[in-house]
Amino acid sequence: MGLPMESLRDCSRALEISPCYPKVWYRRGKVNATLGNYEDSVHDLSVAKDMEPSIGGKKQIERELDMLARHHEKTTAKPASQKSVEIPDVPSEIKLQCVKTPDKGRGMVSQFDIPQASLIHAEEPYAVVILKHCRETHCHYCLNELPADTIPCISCSLPLYCSQHCQVQAGGPIHIPDTMVGSNFKPTLECIPEHKHECQGVHWPAILPSDVVLAGRVVVKTMEQKGQFTDVPNLSETLGLCESYSKMSPESKLELHIYSIVLLFCLHHSFSSELSINGDSASQIVILLSQIRVNSIAVVRMRSNTNDSYDQQDWFQNFSFGEAEAASSVEQVRVGQALYKAASLFNHSCLPNIHAYFMSRTLLLRTTEFVSGGCALELSYGPQVGQWDCKDRLRFLEEEYFFRCWCCGCSEVNESDLVISGFCCVNPNCSGVVLDNLVANCEKQKPKVPETISNKSHLQVHELNDIDIKKVAQISLDQTQSSFHVDSGYCLKCGSYCNFASRSKEVKKAWTDFRRLQDSIASKDTCSTNLPGALRSLGLLRSILHAYNKGIAEAEDILAKAFCFIGDFEPARDHCKASIEILEKLYGPNHIAIGYELAKLASIQLALGDCTAVYNINRLSAIFSTYYGPHAGIIFPYLLVLERERSRIIQ
Numbered sequence: 192m193g194l195p196m197e198s199l200r201d202c203s204r205a206l207e208i209s210p211c212y213p214k215v216w217y218r219r220g221k222v223n224a225t226l227g228n229y230e231d232s233v234h235d236l237s238v239a240k241d242m243e244p245s246i247g248g249k250k251q252i253e254r255e256l257d258m259l260a261r262h263h264e265k266t267t268a269k270p271a272s273q274k275s276v277e278i279p280d281v282p283s284e285i286k287l288q289c290v291k292t293p294d295k296g297r298g299m300v301s302q303f304d305i306p307q308a309s310l311i312h313a314e315e316p317y318a319v320v321i322l323k324h325c326r327e328t329h330c331h332y333c334l335n336e337l338p339a340d341t342i343p344c345i346s347c348s349l350p351l352y353c354s355q356h357c358q359v360q361a362g363g364p365i366h367i368p369d370t371m372v373g374s375n376f377k378p379t380l381e382c383i384p385e386h387k388h389e390c391q392g393v394h395w396p397a398i399l400p401s402d403v404v405l406a407g408r409v410v411v412k413t414m415e416q417k418g419q420f421t422d423v424p425n426l427s428e429t430l431g432l433c434e435s436y437s438k439m440s441p442e443s444k445l446e447l448h449i450y451s452i453v454l455l456f457c458l459h460h461s462f463s464s465e466l467s468i469n470g471d472s473a474s475q476i477v478i479l480l481s482q483i484r485v486n487s488i489a490v491v492r493m494r495s496n497t498n499d500s501y502d503q504q505d506w507f508q509n510f511s512f513g514e515a516e517a518a519s520s521v522e523q524v525r526v527g528q529a530l531y532k533a534a535s536l537f538n539h540s541c542l543p544n545i546h547a548y549f550m551s552r553t554l555l556l557r558t559t560e561f562v563s564g565g566c567a568l569e570l571s572y573g574p575q576v577g578q579w580d581c582k583d584r585l586r587f588l589e590e591e592y593f594f595r596c597w598c599c600g601c602s603e604v605n606e607s608d609l610v611i612s613g614f615c616c617v618n619p620n621c622s623g624v625v626l627d628n629l630v631a632n633c634e635k636q637k638p639k640v641p642e643t644i645s646n647k648s649h650l651q652v653h654e655l656n657d658i659d660i661k662k663v664a665q666i667s668l669d670q671t672q673s674s675f676h677v678d679s680g681y682c683l684k685c686g687s688y689c690n691f692a693s694r695s696k697e698v699k700k701a702w703t704d705f706r707r708l709q710d711s712i713a714s715k716d717t718c719s720t721n722l723p724g725a726l727r728s729l730g731l732l733r734s735i736l737h738a739y740n741k742g743i744a745e746a747e748d749i750l751a752k753a754f755c756f757i758g759d760f761e762p763a764r765d766h767c768k769a770s771i772e773i774l775e776k777l778y779g780p781n782h783i784a785i786g787y788e789l790a791k792l793a794s795i796q797l798a799l800g801d802c803t804a805v806y807n808i809n810r811l812s813a814i815f816s817t818y819y820g821p822h823a824g825i826i827f828p829y830l831l832v833l834e835r836e837r838s839r840i841i842q
Contacts, residue, residue, distance in 0.1 A: 197340040198222045200354070213242035217252065224259055232259060278313050278553050279821075285311050287568065289536055294597055296433070298538040298567055305562040308817045311545065312534065312556040317430070318385065318408040319490065319529035319552055320401050321350075331386070332357035333551045334490055334527045346390045349397055361386040383415045391461035399457075401528050402483050403450045406476060409483075409530060410454075411462055420463040423455075423472040426479045432535055436481035438593040444477075451476035483528075485592050486535045490527035490549050493826055521787045521827065529554075539592070540569035541576050541584055541600035546783065546818045548826060559783075559817055569598070576600040577778035581608045582633040604637050606659045607777045610739035613663075614689055616682040623684025624663040624737045627691060631679035663737070694735050698742070701728035701735075705749050718753045725750060744773035748788075755795065764795045786814035790829065797836050808837040 202219035205212070220235030233256065240252040286302035305311060321331045330337055331350035341351040342358050352358040363384035388411045389396045389404075396404045413429050414420055427434070436444065451473045459466045466472070531554050537545070545556050545568050562568060572592060574584040581601055588596050600608070613624035626634065664683035677683060680691055704724040711718035729746050736743055747770035754763035771788045778784050789811035796804035815823035815830055824831045 194339050195222055195225050197338050199226065200338070200340055211242065213239045213244075213248075216242065220255075229259070278550060278555070279310065281310055281313055285309060287311065292567075295538045295594075297536055298569075299536050300567050301562050301564055303564045305558050307558055307560050308820055309558045310555060310820060311558060311568065312537075312554075314531045314533050314554050316490075316529035316552055316554070317532050318405055318412055319527055320396075320405040320408060321527050322401050322525060323397075325526045326397075327351070329492070329526050330354075330357050332361040334492070334549075335551060336492070344386065344390060347394065349389075349394055350386055360384070362390060363387045383412050385412070388458065388462035395457045395461070399450070399453065402480065402487065403454055405487065405528055405530065406479050406483055407454050407458060409479060410458060410476065414463070420465050422467050422469075423475040426475055427482075430479075430482065430530070430532060432482040432486045432530075432532070434478050434481045435485045435593050436478060439481065447477045447480045448473070450480060483530065487528050487530055488534065488547070488554065489525045490529050490552070490554075491523045492526050492549070493521055494524045495521050495827070495829055521790060521829075527552075538567065538569050539572040539588070539596065540567075540598040541571065541574060541581075541596060542598060543569050543571040543575065545570045548819055548822070550822060550825070555822075557818065557820055575778075576605065576607050577611070577774070577782065577784065580611045580630060580633075581637070582629055585633070602637055604634065604660060606663060606739075608634065609660070609663055609683070610737045611741050611777055613737040613740060614691070614694060614735060615737045616685060616687050617689055618682070618685055618687050621682060621685045621687065622662050622738075623665075623682040623687075625682050625689040625691075626677065626679055628679040631677050634677055663739075697731060698735055701731045702742075702746075704728040705746055708753055709749055712749075712752055712756055719757055722750075722753055722757075725753070739773050739776045741773065741777060744770045744777075747773070751791070751795070760795050760799045764792065764799060764801070767792045767795055781814055781817070783814060783818045786811045786818070789814070790827075790833065793833055797833075802840055805837050805840055808833045 199219065199222045202215050202222060205215045206219065209215070216235050216239035220232045220239060223229075223232035223235060236252055236256050236259070240249050240256070243249050243252060284303070285305060287299050288302050289297055290300050292298055301311075319334070321329060321334060325334075328337060329335065330353040332352055335353055337351055337353055341353070342355060343352070344350045344358065344362055346362070350361065352361065361384060385408050388407070396407070399407075409426065409430070410423055413424055413426060417424055436447070439447070452468075454476055455466070455468050455473055459468055529552070534547075534554055534556065537556070544558060544560055544562055544566075546559050547554060547556055547570050549555070556568075556570065558568075572588065574587050576584075578584075579587070585596060585601060588594060608630075609626070610624050612630060613626055616623040616625060664677075665685075680689055681687065682689065704721065705728060708718055708721045708725045711721050725746075729743075729750065732740075732743055732746055747766045751763045751766040751770065754760070754766065767788070771785065771792060774788060775785060789807045793804045793807045793811065796807065812823075812830065812834060815827060819826050
């Protein structure tokens with residue numbers, strides 16, 4: 192059986208219909224044994240033995256039970272799934288307080304000191320919706336990956352669920368099939384069914400944008416809670432969210448008004464014919480849509496090329512023998528959009544001190560460093576220092592969230608923003624950085640912090656490192672940080688001039704070889720013919736870009752993947768190390784982005800039999816524990832494989 196979880200569900204459904212069929216009990220017992228569910232397997236096989244009418248059949252099942260007992264001690268339990276994990280309560284000593292600040296409005300602070308890696312907040316969504324591109328791949332309720340045997344909505348067939356439980360939670364008790372009535376399946380509805388009002392034969396949720404569908408779910412839930420079905424209630428009072436309508440462009444406002452009228456007609460048709468279609472209700476939905484655009488949170492899942500938890504060890508063995516295509520890679524994928532009322536009170540920082548992650552639909556916030564009492568607790572709304580340069584972060588936040596960020600990463604000079612897209616000095620003996628016009632203009636504004644802006648809340652997450660900055664720029668900052676002299680095209684350390692126009696053309700030409708190499712890897716074609724050109728282009732990039740430019744890190748990473756693809760692990764390891772050294776300068780050595788890269792490096796080192804993999808596995812385990820706590824192995828199952836390999840090396 193190649194699909195054990197699917198087989199288990201099929202057997203369970205068969206037993207609900209025909210509980211006296213011994214063959215199904217036997218098959219479910221065998222599947223549970225495959226999954227490592229020892230007690231369940233013994234129970235199912237025992238029931239099958241009692242029901243089996245033939246003597247020969249009973250003896251066969253007895254032999255199966257004896258074999259199961261002998262192999263039980265050698266069986267390794269499978270990693271728990273996100274859905275089955277019990278979310279711990281936030282410790283009672285964690286006390287948070289909502290305060291108002293002159294620069295950011297409402298925000299959350301800690302009343303007392305909070306240690307690193309502490310769980311400070313856990314919250315279920317007020318409303319959530321799956322994104323369109325994940326409709327065929329993820330469960331429409333819990334947002335986990337769909338198994339092979341999906342369960343559609345029995346009424347409209349639009350949503351797909353991973354289990355009967357999710358189907359009933361989303362659609363209500365009407366979705367319990369007749370064959371389940373009177374059986375052991377007794378679901379407890381945890382909330383107002385979120386799909387019920389969408390399930391009336393017209394597939395408008397598949398057509399409207401995700402944020403509009405989310406707004407519909409918020410409206411219906413609020414009306415159900417209030418028992419009010421004629422007018423849309425005052426959602427601002429219920430949700431307590433800030434709105435962005437006044438800051439939107441006329442085109443965006445018009446779009447919201449059109450969608451509000453369309454949604455109102457859809458709800459009138461599929462939810463309540465008593466719902467009035469008038470200006471007041473439409474206005475409430477307009478405000479709600481503007482609130483969703485700046486307060487909703489993207490629900491993410493970790494995607495790895497090592498597939499699901501059952502294939503982790505097999506993938507590693509294939510990789511070690513040169514049969515896998517690349518080292519372990521991890522990326523975040525947006526699968527849903529949700530409103531979390533309390534979590535919306537946490538403000539943004541490009542140097543956050545808390546990290547958000549998800550267990551099924553539950554949002555969890557965890558501190559990534561020690562936070563002293565009275566300091567602001569801030570997460571990243573997307574961009575972070577090390578990920579983008581300052582000008583791109585500011586533009587993104589102004590366009591998406593309508594505010595100018597004044598966190599310490601955007602108001603104080605830091606090495607990462609200077610070098611992330613910088614060029615090297617033409618003087619080979621100088622380690623200075625050269626900035627283009629756009630970056631230089633942005634950096635000039637950093638020390639000019641308005642008097643109302645206070646950076647005290649950021650002191651726990653970032654301290655200006657003058658020593659590192661002086662390696663790339665000759666900067667003199669007084670106590671007031673009132674001036675910062677920088678000219679585009681000139682080295683910030685020695686003042687040498689750099690011809691940007693000609694150097695930029697060379698960089699674009701060099702990247703052509705890397706794009707070609709990436710295409711070869713993506714199409715699974717042999718990439719050895721493209722490697723020499725890419726290696727020459729890497730040398731060219733290193734002679735033009737600053738040593739800590741993120742583009743060089745990306746180029747090194749592409750080369751590491753290419754060498755892994757052809758099974759040449761030694762150069763792959765060297766290029767992976769070079770990439771990580773640059774990223775550590777941009778993000779810091781203990782950022783979660785470094786943890787993801789260390790997983791690649793450790794995979795390559797283990798394939799080479801390199802004992803230094805133990806050091807890197809220890810590092811990434813510590814980083815993942817800081818960001819994900821005890822859920823690290825569930826969020827990133829390959830971590831368990833790496834830790835097992837580490838134990839083998841130590842022994």
